[in-house]
Amino acid sequence: MTNRGKFVIALLAATALATAAADARQLKWARSGDSLTLDPHAQNEGPTHALAHHIYEPLLHRDTQGKEVPALATSWKITDDPNVWEFKLRPNVKYHNGNAFNADDVVFSLDRARQPTSDMKGLLTSIDTVSKVDDLTVHIKTKGPNPLLPNNLGDLFIMDKEWSEQNNVQKPQDFKNKEENFAVRNANGTGPFQLVSREPDVRTVMKRNDSYWGIGQVPLQVTELLYIPIKADATRLAALLSGEVDFVQDVPVQDIERLKAQKNLQVNVGPENRTIFFGMDVASADLKGDSVEGKNPFADKKVRQAMNITLNRQAIQRIAMRGQSVPTGIIMPPFVNGWTKELDAAPSGDVNAAKKLLADAGYPNGFNVTLHCPNDRYVNDEAICQAAVGMWGQIGVKVSLVSQSKAIHFPLIQKNPPETEFYMVGWGVPTFDSEYIFSFMYHTRADKYGSWNATRYSNPEADKMIEQLSSEIDKGKRDATIAKLWALFKDETLYLPVHHQTLAYAMKAGLDIPVDVSNQPKLKYVSFKTN
Amino acid sequence: MIAHLLRSLLQGILVILAVGLIAFSMFRFVGDPIASLAGQESTDADRAELTERLGLNDPFPVQFGRFLAHAASGDFGISYRQARPVADLLAERLPATLELAVLSALFAFVVGIALGVYAAINRRGVIANGVMVLSLIGVSLPTFLIGIGLIYLFAVELRWLPSFGRGDVVHIGWWTTGLLTDTGRKSLVLPVLTLGFFQLTLIMRLVRAEMLETMRTDYVRFARARGIPERRIQFRHALRNTMVPVVTIVGLQLGSVIAFAIVTETVFQWPGLGALFVNAVQFVDIPVMAAYLMFVAFVFAAVNFLTDFVYLLIDPRLRH
Numbered sequence: 001m002t003n004r005g006k007f008v009i010a011l012l013a014a015t016a017l018a019t020a021a022a023d024a025r026q027l028k029w030a031r032s033g034d035s036l037t038l039d040p041h042a043q044n045e046g047p048t049h050a051l052a053h054h055i056y057e058p059l060l061h062r063d064t065q066g067k068e069v070p071a072l073a074t075s076w077k078i079t080d081d082p083n084v085w086e087f088k089l090r091p092n093v094k095y096h097n098g099n100a101f102n103a104d105d106v107v108f109s110l111d112r113a114r115q116p117t118s119d120m121k122g123l124l125t126s127i128d129t130v131s132k133v134d135d136l137t138v139h140i141k142t143k144g145p146n147p148l149l150p151n152n153l154g155d156l157f158i159m160d161k162e163w164s165e166q167n168n169v170q171k172p173q174d175f176k177n178k179e180e181n182f183a184v185r186n187a188n189g190t191g192p193f194q195l196v197s198r199e200p201d202v203r204t205v206m207k208r209n210d211s212y213w214g215i216g217q218v219p220l221q222v223t224e225l226l227y228i229p230i231k232a233d234a235t236r237l238a239a240l241l242s243g244e245v246d247f248v249q250d251v252p253v254q255d256i257e258r259l260k261a262q263k264n265l266q267v268n269v270g271p272e273n274r275t276i277f278f279g280m281d282v283a284s285a286d287l288k289g290d291s292v293e294g295k296n297p298f299a300d301k302k303v304r305q306a307m308n309i310t311l312n313r314q315a316i317q318r319i320a321m322r323g324q325s326v327p328t329g330i331i332m333p334p335f336v337n338g339w340t341k342e343l344d345a346a347p348s349g350d351v352n353a354a355k356k357l358l359a360d361a362g363y364p365n366g367f368n369v370t371l372h373c374p375n376d377r378y379v380n381d382e383a384i385c386q387a388a389v390g391m392w393g394q395i396g397v398k399v400s401l402v403s404q405s406k407a408i409h410f411p412l413i414q415k416n417p418p419e420t421e422f423y424m425v426g427w428g429v430p431t432f433d434s435e436y437i438f439s440f441m442y443h444t445r446a447d448k449y450g451s452w453n454a455t456r457y458s459n460p461e462a463d464k465m466i467e468q469l470s471s472e473i474d475k476g477k478r479d480a481t482i483a484k485l486w487a488l489f490k491d492e493t494l495y496l497p498v499h500h501q502t503l504a505y506a507m508k509a510g511l512d513i514p515v516d517v518s519n520q521p522k523l524k525y526v527s528f529k530t531n
Numbered sequence: 532m533i534a535h536l537l538r539s540l541l542q543g544i545l546v547i548l549a550v551g552l553i554a555f556s557m558f559r560f561v562g563d564p565i566a567s568l569a570g571q572e573s574t575d576a577d578r579a580e581l582t583e584r585l586g587l588n589d590p591f592p593v594q595f596g597r598f599l600a601h602a603a604s605g606d607f608g609i610s611y612r613q614a615r616p617v618a619d620l621l622a623e624r625l626p627a628t629l630e631l632a633v634l635s636a637l638f639a640f641v642v643g644i645a646l647g648v649y650a651a652i653n654r655r656g657v658i659a660n661g662v663m664v665l666s667l668i669g670v671s672l673p674t675f676l677i678g679i680g681l682i683y684l685f686a687v688e689l690r691w692l693p694s695f696g697r698g699d700v701v702h703i704g705w706w707t708t709g710l711l712t713d714t715g716r717k718s719l720v721l722p723v724l725t726l727g728f729f730q731l732t733l734i735m736r737l738v739r740a741e742m743l744e745t746m747r748t749d750y751v752r753f754a755r756a757r758g759i760p761e762r763r764i765q766f767r768h769a770l771r772n773t774m775v776p777v778v779t780i781v782g783l784q785l786g787s788v789i790a791f792a793i794v795t796e797t798v799f800q801w802p803g804l805g806a807l808f809v810n811a812v813q814f815v816d817i818p819v820m821a822a823y824l825m826f827v828a829f830v831f832a833a834v835n836f837l838t839d840f841v842y843l844l845i846d847p848r849l850r851h
Contacts, residue, residue, distance in 0.1 A: 033810075036612055036613065036614070037613065037614050039614070042614060043570070044570025044571065044572065045570065116580070119568075119569065119570045119573070120570070121577075122570060122571075122572030122573050122574065122577065123572055173609070173614040174584075175584065175585055175608075175609050175611065175614070176584060176585075177609065178606060178608075178609070178616065179616075180609070180614065180615045180616055180619070181614065184613070184614045184615060185615075199802070200613050200615075201613075201802055201806065201807070201810065202696065202697070202802045203696075228695075228696070229800070230695050230800045231797060231800060231806070231809070231810070232797055232798050232800065234679050234682070234798075235679075235682060235694055235695050235798055235799065235800055236695075238679075238682045238683065238686055238687050238694040238695075239686075239694045239695050241687045242686045242687045242690055242693075242694055243690070244686075244693060244694060244695070376813070405561075405562060405813070406562075406566070406567075406813075407561060407562025407563060407564070407566055407567060407813065407814070407815040408560075408561070408562040408563075410563075410566040411562065411563035411565070411566050414565075414566060414575075414578065416575045428571075430571075440571075440572075445575075447574065447575075447576070448574045448576075451573065451574050451575050451578075452571075
């Protein structure tokens with residue numbers, strides 16, 4: 001080749017490189033904790049799913065507002081047999097390794113997610129069998145009608161059957177095994193981003209999937225996505241301020257105003273799918289940790305009501321949360337099917353009315369009781385408890401506060417029988433339907449129901465209604481039952497709701513990433529503002 | 532002499548076993564790993580099954596015995612949090628921590644001795660007194676505050692240095708180092724300063740005190756009387772004699788720098804053993820916690836053993 005020829009080629013190459021550089025848009029995304037594993041069925045946990053949504057895809061997922069949108073399935077309906085759901089799959093979808101996506105993968109993935117070592121199996125207990133009808137049609141047969149099956153599939157990711165078999169990952173990690181499961185640090189999905197490298201707790205690098213089926217439907221402008229866990233709040237914000245990262249989750253409430261004041265930053269605040277509330281033992285004959293002998297004060301509805309109206313939710317919002325919360329009177333986030341404004345209304349802190357109720361119940365001088373509270377799980381959880389303790393003190397209910405780490409706090413609630421009589425808990429509703437709250441929080445604790453119900457409350461009639469919900473196909477009837485149940489439970493005052501938690505995302509100006517109600521930002525929707 | 536060494540070796544092993552036993556008996560107070568391992572939807576039966584599968588129902592001596600038996604063959608189990616073999620995780624994180632610890636110890640040693648000698652020689656100088664006052668701050672300020680202060684100044688305001696992480700690292704076999712890349716070296720600066728600052732002030736104050744002491748001894752006076760130049764007395768004679776206690780302290784401190792880099796690693800998101808341990812505690816990742824604590828016990832036992840050995844070399848009286 002002549003020198004001139006070489007020169008032309010070099011010139012062409014340089015131009016190509018320059019164009020590529022102009023298109024290259026990197027996004028560095030930081031939050032406090034890392035995903036636990038890339039294996040999409042091994043951990044049912046928020047940050048793990050949040051990362052997985054970029055590499056893998058479910059049949060359907062939820063957009064930032066919590067609305068169901070098609071992903072790998074294009075449509076779904078109940079067939080003539082009310083026990084069978086039919087999912088039509090998206091054609092011409094390829095995995096990152098080039099394999100084609102088809103019905104076999106869906107059957108395989110749903111079977112994999114129901115293995116004993118899977119952490120997702122709890123969402124799929126209603127499934128009997130999954131079968132392929134043709135390459136792009138799948139039937140899911142349930143044990144009895146399940147109108148809400150799609151609600152449970154939003155974080156249920158589809159893996160490639162061939163890839164999984166090749167790499168011997170037909171089952172999620174078993175902790176008894178000595179070997180690391182290949183799927184823990186490797187991934188092959190259909191998602192908008194393809195895994196480049198992963199160093200747990202350090203960084204995960206992904207590049208844009210240029211053959212993504214959704215190109216044209218979503219912006220997908222980020223060409224390289226870096227996911228970086230930074231544990232310390234101050235360091236994470238410093239990294240944003242110094243321009244080392246572009247987008248930060250888990251912004252502490254006390255820093256929001258300061259960040260908003262920065263010209264080159266933007267802070268988006270929005271509600272999260274999570275409500276914070278107190279629960280108490282309403283059924284035991286006597287409480288161990290109280291000052292009343294031979295009686296359980298919480299068993300009296302008047303006492304619960306008194307404590308409920310004493311809670312000054314506005315003050316908690318103002319002082320403990322710096323304005324970043326939505327006070328509420330129901331333990332259900334506003335996006336959930338069954339939520340109404342009337343249910344959400346909370347009583348204002350009326351100390352005199354509360355004192356009267358307490359006197360009527362036979363406790364004119366109040367009583368002593370112990371409250372268990374986490375100190376590292378929810379936004380300012382310990383501060384909320386401290387504020388509430390002060391408020392209850394005004395009506396003579398002297399609460400001694402035990403606040404401890406989540407790893408000690410939650411077993412108190414989860415143990416059967418529970419080891420706490422008065423506790424704080426926060427609850428999100430991944431299915432966006434009231435039934436989920438009823439079955440875990442209100443149903444009598446038995447078998448697969450009530451595993452978070454530490455109130456010892458048991459109402460066989462309500463239990464029956466809750467169980468019917470799961471198989472009622474008529475939406476009108478179903479919603480009527482839900483409304484009836486909420487009316488009952490709100491009247492019973494089994495829980496003392498505090499507020500819906502809000503989330504804050506901070507990012508460089510020019511990026512506008514909306515707060516995702518499930519706290520799983522989906523960065524394929526991000527577009528860069530060009531100035 | 533061999534008996535002496537054997538004795539201290541035996542002591543080291545006993546220390547490791549004792550630490551393991553105490554650590555294991557503490558785990559039940561840290562919380563229940565099932566709470567973080569099992570998802571929100573898990574039923575009571577699921578949790579019971581998982582507890583059984585992880586062997587958490589076994590009595591404490593059985594669990595400890597099983598841990599020791601496996602550990603003896605180099606198998607520390609699978610991390611609950613990361614679903615990977617603990618031995619791999621430790622091996623992966625060790626280079627980051629060692630690099631940080633050795634560099635900060637070196638930094639503290641060199642700068643500490645230089646400043647200490649300077650402060651001792653110019654006892655009444657303005658600069659020397661200024662340094663002494665500053666060193667008080669180093670002794671009293673908590674590490675995380677120093678770290679955050681440095682981040683604010685050098686990363687946020689001046690933007691000279693990165694605020695977190697290790698930058699790009701080069702793999703040499705199983706070892707990783709940040710010393711061979713530009714971003715890696717830049718990333719080392721702030722964590723090394725933070726971790727080394729306390730040791731630095733400690734060494735500096737120690738050197739100054741020892742040096743002042745030595746300068747008052749008879750042989751220094753005789754040396755002066757003989758007309759030996761002052762510089763030569765200071766560095767050739769006084770400093771050497773000052774170094775014996777200093778080296779002992781530095782050796783012992785190195786162990787604690789490796790073991791307790793936890794705060795610095797958390798502040799700088801440094802991917803070392805300390806950060807691994809902090810995450811493990813929050814998740815109640817028992818296999819990682821157990822292995823880490825055994826490792827720390829091992830480091831201290833090894834440092835002690837080496838110190839004993841060095842004493843033998845230095846002090847002939849111990850050999851008999």
